Amino acid sequence: QQQVKQSPQSLIVQKGGIPIINCAYENTAFDYFPWYQQFPGKGPALLIAIRPDVSEKKEGRFTISFNKSAKQFSLHIMDSQPGDSATYFCAASGSAGGTSYGKLTFGQGTILTVHP
Amino acid sequence: DAGITQSPRYKITETGRQVTLMCHQTWSHSYMFWYRQDLGHGLRLIYYSAAADITDKGEVPDGYVVSRSKTENFPLTLESATRSQTSVYFCASTIGQGYEQYFGPGTRLTVT
Structure with a gap:
């Protein structure tokens, strides 16, 4: 199973809030879990x-929490700012005993809006 | 300029026409990818390449063709465009498994 499920589809928070985006995966061969941020009109x-x-x-205000046994991982954004408003994608990659060539399987994306 | 570029940025074409989307990267990354982005589906892998002359299908390859004669270029061709191929297409590259994938700015394709 290559699917990565992401929730919620959209999220609205006030400035300073802590939005949390969740992802779940099935493939136990995945060994790399990145989060991507996308602004409108950009890659x-x-x-x-x-x-x-x-x-x-943790990297700055962004934290990934990873639960291997539950096959889940999440993104937390501390002290969220209006500039964090973007679409966020979780992804996963890996292949047991071989190479995945770096292929990523993406979640469906979460549109985050941070109100001032 | 170093980086990954895509052309054209916007394209409108008619059903049945052949159209080629270009991707160029200046890092000499071995691995390159084509994704399409559609609302509700995230990014889905169309084709990928591990090196020049080595390509393979991704999740949604039907209706698309790729080639990679040079490491830096990875064109994607829609042989006979259909309306279902209206999408935003992203090219990406990386040095290998577990490393950052760098994305181009995207090509917005509309098939009428």
Whole structure:
């Protein structure tokens, strides 16, 4: 199973709030879990990524929490700002015993709106 | 300028026409990808390439053809465009598994 399921589809928070976006996967061969941020009219750009040997990774206001046993991972945005308004995609990659050639399987995306 | 570029940025074509979307990267990355982005579906992989002259199908390859004669170029051709191929197309590249994929700015294609 290559699917990655992402929720919610859209999210509205006030400035300073902590939006949380969740993703779940089935393929236990996945070993790389990036989050991408996309602004309107632009290509996605890597925001933060995690590997399954750690349960949490922080970069600035962005944190990934990873639960290997549940096959779930989530993105938390601390002290959210209007400039964080964008579409966020989770993704997963990996292939047990071989190479996946870096192919990513993406979630469906979450449109985040942060009100001032 | 270094980076990954796509052309054209916008294209309108008629059903049945052949159209080619271009992708060029200056990093000499081995791996390149084509995705299409549609509302509710996220990004779906069309084709990928591990090196020059090595390509393979992704999740949604039907109706598309790719080639890669040079490492830096990875064109995507719609042999006979259909309305269902109206989408935003993104090219991406990476040095390998577990490394950042860099995306181009996208091509918005409309098939009438």
